[in-house]
Amino acid sequence: MLVYVGVLSLMFLVLLQTVISYIGSYKELLTRRAIQHSALTAMERITREIRAAADITPQSVLGTNPGILSLTKTEGGSTVVTKFYLQNGILVMDSNGVPFGPLMRSNASVSNLVFSGLTTGDTKAVKIDMTIQATVGTVTRSKIFHTTVVLKGKTS
């Protein structure tokens, strides 16, 4: 009986330790998942809008953090201004002044956002450097995402 209780107690301790370890790892996974989902949503939307844009407007704040990116494109014969900026650390987008909403999860934020404009002849491009941070419980992680996109939209 004593051996029986001893073995079961040992197994219970191992199980408890495993469950505690799992909870810690699960929080780590949730944190990383929040970063991945936010990065995918934000980067895909920004790159798609840059590719469709014809020009970068002077309202943009380039080369510094926190950056603002304001783009123009022609849609259905009328000009559309799309703007990306941070609002309390959350990346948001608006179209012709109408808010589109946040481009990331509620537990994620942007700790660094720099847009850099490049021009050569008629070709323009935007470089994006974005650090996304997420917190779940006591676990905080951040990842840096970089890309550059050439503007391919037409002015009319």
Added chain:
Amino acid sequence: MHLSRGSGLLEIVIGAAIIGTAIVALLASFTAYFRYALLYEKNLQVAYLIEEGFEVMSFLRDADWEVNIAAHSPDIFFLEWTGTEWAITDTANYIDNLFLRSVFISNVYRNVSGKISESGTDDPYTKKITVDVSYANGSTAVVKSVSTYITKLE
């Protein structure tokens, strides 16, 4: 009485084996899931770095085909962000001390039908661009490679 004690011991052994197997299986599956989750994160970063490689080459093509594309074919080089512009360099530079991106430009040949082939006539206005991004994953190196063609603008 002896039979009863023996049965109890057998129960412990079988019970321990079942619980032990379940724990090991759970640990193994969770570890695999965790490993793939971490890999996905890096692959996402790599995807944007590869995309950036092509976009930068497209931008440099528009800037000067002869200097930025034709003069480097065939050649392997790296892209360097100076803070204000993109430049081609022979010096390897790690992005965020983690990712190494290289670009390989090679000549493109066309057969008598004008189609791209392994051999034939060199097409000076078309080049093949291959962007490689590598990073260390534990003790192994992971390399992601994507190729496309780029043509000179009129």
